[in-house]
Amino acid sequence: MTVSPSATPLLTVENLRVRFPSRTGYTEAVRGVSFTVGREKLGIVGESGSGKSVTGRSLLRLVAPPGEVTADRIEFDGTDLLHASERKMREIRGQRISMVMQDPKFSLNPVMTVGRQIAEAYRVHTKASRSEARRRTLDMLGAVRIRDPERVFDLYPHEVSGGMGQRIMIAMMLIPDPDLLIADEPTSALDVTVQMQVLAIMDELCSSRGMGLIFISHDLNLVASFCDRILIMYAGRVVESCRAGELHAAKHPYTRGLLDSLPRLDDDRAELPVLTRDPAWAAEGGR
Amino acid sequence: MTQAMIGIEDLDVTFGYGAATVHAVQNVTFQVKPGESFGLVGESGSGKSTVLRAMSGLNPDWSGNVSLDGQTLGRQRDKAFYKRCQMVFQDPYGSLHPRHTVDRILAEPVAIHGLGDADKRIDRTLREVGLGPQFRFRFPHQLSGGQRQRVAIARALILEPRVLLLDEPTSALDVSVQAEILNLLKRLRAEHGLTYILVSHNLAVVAYMCDRLAVMNRGRVVEELDVESLRRGQAQQDYTRQLLLASQGYDRAVADSFKDFA
Ligand SMILES: Nc1ncnc2c1ncn2[C@@H]1O[C@H](COP(=O)(O)OP(=O)(O)OP(=O)(O)O)[C@@H](O)[C@H]1O
Ligand SMILES: Nc1ncnc2c1ncn2[C@@H]1O[C@H](COP(=O)(O)OP(=O)(O)OP(=O)(O)O)[C@@H](O)[C@H]1O
Ligand SMILES: [Mg+2]
Ligand SMILES: [Mg+2]
Numbered sequence: 220m221t222v223s224p225s226a227t228p229l230l231t232v233e234n235l236r237v238r239f240p241s242r243t244g245y246t247e248a249v250r251g252v253s254f255t256v257g258r259e260k261l262g263i264v265g266e267s268g269s270g271k272s273v274t275g276r277s278l279l280r281l282v283a284p285p286g287e288v289t290a291d292r293i294e295f296d297g298t299d300l301l302h303a304s305e306r307k308m309r310e311i312r313g314q315r316i317s318m319v320m321q322d323p324k325f326s327l328n329p330v331m332t333v334g335r336q337i338a339e340a341y342r343v344h345t346k347a348s349r350s351e352a353r354r355r356t357l358d359m360l361g362a363v364r365i366r367d368p369e370r371v372f373d374l375y376p377h378e379v380s381g382g383m384g385q386r387i388m389i390a391m392m393l394i395p396d397p398d399l400l401i402a403d404e405p406t407s408a409l410d411v412t413v414q415m416q417v418l419a420i421m422d423e424l425c426s427s428r429g430m431g432l433i434f435i436s437h438d439l440n441l442v443a444s445f446c447d448r449i450l451i452m453y454a455g456r457v458v459e460s461c462r463a464g465e466l467h468a469a470k471h472p473y474t475r476g477l478l479d480s481l482p483r484l485d486d487d488r489a490e491l492p493v494l495t496r497d498p499a500w501a502a503e504g505g506r
Numbered sequence: 507m508t509q510a511m512i513g514i515e516d517l518d519v520t521f522g523y524g525a526a527t528v529h530a531v532q533n534v535t536f537q538v539k540p541g542e543s544f545g546l547v548g549e550s551g552s553g554k555s556t557v558l559r560a561m562s563g564l565n566p567d568w569s570g571n572v573s574l575d576g577q578t579l580g581r582q583r584d585k586a587f588y589k590r591c592q593m594v595f596q597d598p599y600g601s602l603h604p605r606h607t608v609d610r611i612l613a614e615p616v617a618i619h620g621l622g623d624a625d626k627r628i629d630r631t632l633r634e635v636g637l638g639p640q641f642r643f644r645f646p647h648q649l650s651g652g653q654r655q656r657v658a659i660a661r662a663l664i665l666e667p668r669v670l671l672l673d674e675p676t677s678a679l680d681v682s683v684q685a686e687i688l689n690l691l692k693r694l695r696a697e698h699g700l701t702y703i704l705v706s707h708n709l710a711v712v713a714y715m716c717d718r719l720a721v722m723n724r725g726r727v728v729e730e731l732d733v734e735s736l737r738r739g740q741a742q743q744d745y746t747r748q749l750l751l752a753s754q755g756y757d758r759a760v761a762d763s764f765k766d767f768a
Contacts, residue, residue, distance in 0.1 A: 265680075266680040266681075266682055266683070267650055267651050267652065267679065267680040267683060268650060366551070370526070370528075378521075379551075380550055380551040380555065381550070381555070381596055381674070382550025382551060383550065383551055386550075407677055407678065408550070408596075408674070408677060408707075409550050409707065410547075410548060410549050410550045410552075410707045410749070410752075411707060411708075411709070411749055411752035411753045412549065412748055412749055412752040412764055413549065413550050414707075414752070415752045415756055415757075415760065415761040415764070416761055416764060418756050418761065419758055419761035419762065422756075422758055437679070437680045437681055437684075438681075439681065440755050441755060441756060443755065444755030444756040444757065445755075445756035476682065477680075477681050477682060480681050480682045480684070480685035481681055481685075481710065482685075482688065482708075482710040482711055482713065482714035483710050484709060484710045484713050484736070484737055484753070485737070487713070487714075487737065488714075490689055490692075491685035491688060491689055491714070492685065493682055493685045493686050493689070494682040
C-alpha cells in the first residue's frame with residue numbers, strides 16, 4: 220500500500236532560494252522552490268547542477284557560508300527550521316531528519332573503521348552501551364544486505380567496494396530511526412538487486428512507521444517505480460511535478476528529453492538522443 | 507578463431523592474510539576479441555573492479571593467467587602495457603589530481619611515455635572527447651561531473667591505447683550526460699577499433715555498449731551471454747534472471763522474493 224500525502228505535511232518549503240557568490244556575481248543554485256512532504260516518498264530528479272543536493276542540504280541548514288539561503292517558510296513538524304537555534308538544529312539533524320550524502324567516501328572518516336563510525340553515530344543520539352551499539356550496528360549492516368557484517372565492521376572506508384560504502388552510509392542514517400530521511404543518490408553505486416532490497420527497507424520504514432522520504436536520484440525509471448510523487452528540477456527550479464506513475468507521460472520537453480536519453484533493454488538504438496536546451500526552460504515563472 | 511585481445515584464465519585474487527583472507531575473485535575466465543566490447547555486471551562487491559585492477563597491474567596479489575594481445579602478463583606492468591591498455595576509474599571525483607590543470611593531467615602520460623608533440627596531442631584528444639580548448643587550463647573543481655569524466659577518458663585515450671577498461675564510467679552522471687559519454691565511447695570504438703571491458707550495474711547501458719557480457723556473483727563468473735539474449739531475457743542462471751527482474755524498476759513483492767545466491 221502506498222501512503223498518500225497526508226493533510227498536515229511533515230515538511231513545508233516555500234520559495235526556497237540559495238545562491239553562492241562568485242567572481243562574476245552570484246550562482247543562483249535554487250530559485251524559488253516550493254513543495255511539501257508528507258508521510259510519503261517524494262522523488263527529486265533533474266540534471267547535474269539543477270540544484271537537487273543544495274535543496275536537500277538547505278533543509279538541514281547544511282549550506283555553509285558564503286552560500287546564502289532564504290525562504291518564506293521551511294517548517295518541519297511544527298518547527299521553523301529557518302529560525303531554529305543551532306542547538307535545536309543539532310537535535311533535529313541525525314535524530315529527526317537524517318541525510319544520506321551523495322558522496323559516501325567523502326562523508327566517512329578515512330581513519331576510523333566503518334563499524335565504529337556507525338556505532339558512535341548511534342551512541343551520540345542514544346544512551347546505548349558500547350556492546351548494545353555494536354549489536355545494533357551489526358543488525359543494521361545485515362539489514363542493508365552487507366554480507367558478513369562482523370568482517371565489514373572492522374574495515375576502513377578504503378577497504379570497502381563502492382556499493383558497500385553507500386550501504387554503510389544508509390545504515391548510519393537509518394539507525395537513529397528518523398522521521399524524515401533525505402537520501403541523495405543513495406543507491407547509485409549498488410547493483411540492481413541490492414538496490415531494490417535497500418529500497419525495500421526504506422519503503423518498509425515509510426509504510427510501517429510513517430517515515431517521510433526525499434529521494435534524490437538521476438535514475439528516472441527507478442524514481443517512477445519507487446516514489447509516490449516526483450519533482451523535476453532544472454536550473455534551480457521545479458519545472459514540473461507529477462505522480463510517480465505518470466512520469467512517463469510527462470509533458471515538459473526537458474522531462475521528455477531526459478526520458479528519451481535513457482538506453483533501454485527493449486530498444487536497440489544506434490545513438491542516444493542528448494538534450495537540446497531551450498533558454499525558456501530556465502526563465503522564472505516560465506514553463 | 508581470432509586470437510583474443512584480452513585473455514583471463516583462472517584469475518584468483520585475495521586480500522588480507524590468515525583468518526581475515528577475502529577471496530575476492532575466484533577462477534574467473536573469459537576472453538575478449540579484438541574490437542569487441544565486453545560487459546561485466548553483477549552484485550556489488552562481487553569482484554568486478556578487482557578483475558580490472560588485477561588486469562591493469564594495480565593489484566599484485568593475483569594468480570592465474572592474464573594476457574594482452576597474445577602476450578602473457580607478469581606481475582609488473584611495463585610502460586608498453588600502459589601504452590596499449592588504459593583504465594577509466596569508478597570514482598570521477600577521486601581519479602583526477604585536484605591541484606593539476608587539465609593540461610597537466612594530460613601532459614603527464616605523454617611525457618612519461620616520451621611521445622613528444624604534447625601540445626598537438628592534448629589539443630586533439632580534448633577535441634575528440636568534445637571539450638574545447640577553453641577547458642585546457644581548468645582545474646577539476648571547475649568542471650562539471652560529465653566534463654570531469656571526459657577528462658578522465660581523454661587521459662586514457664591520449665596514449666592511443668588499443669584497450670580501454672571502463673569501470674562504471676557513467677554511474678555518477680545524469681542521464682543526459684550519460685548519453686553523451688556513451689555515444690562518445692561508442693564512436694571512439696568504431697573509429698579506432700578499440701577493445702573495451704565495461705563494468706556497469708545498468709543492464710541497459712551494457713546492452714547499448716557491449717556485444718557480450720559476463721555476470722559475476724561472489725567473486726565468480728556465473729554466466730556468460732550475448733547481448734541479444736540479455737535483451738530477450740534469455741538467461742540460464744537464476745541469479746541473472748534476478749538481475750533482469752530487478753532492472754525493470756522497483757517492486758516491493760519482487761524485492762521480497764529475492765534470494766541470496768551462494
Ligand atoms: N559550495 C558551493 N559553492 C558554489 N557553488 C555551489 C556550491 N555547491 C553547489 N554549487 C552550485 O550550485 C548548483 C547546484 O548544485 P547541486 O549540487 O545542488 O546540483 P545537483 O542537482 O545535486 O547535481 P548532481 O546531480 O550533479 O549532484 C551548481 O551549479 C553548483 O555548481
Ligand atoms: N584493498 C582491499 N582490502 C580488502 N578488501 C578489499 C580491498 N579491495 C577490495 N576488497 C574486497 O574485495 C571484494 C570485491 O570488491 P570490488 O571492489 O572488486 O567489488 P565490485 O564488484 O567492483 O563492487 P561495486 O559494484 O560495489 O563497485 C569486496 O568484498 C571488497 O571488500
Ligand atoms: Mg547532487
Ligand atoms: Mg567496483
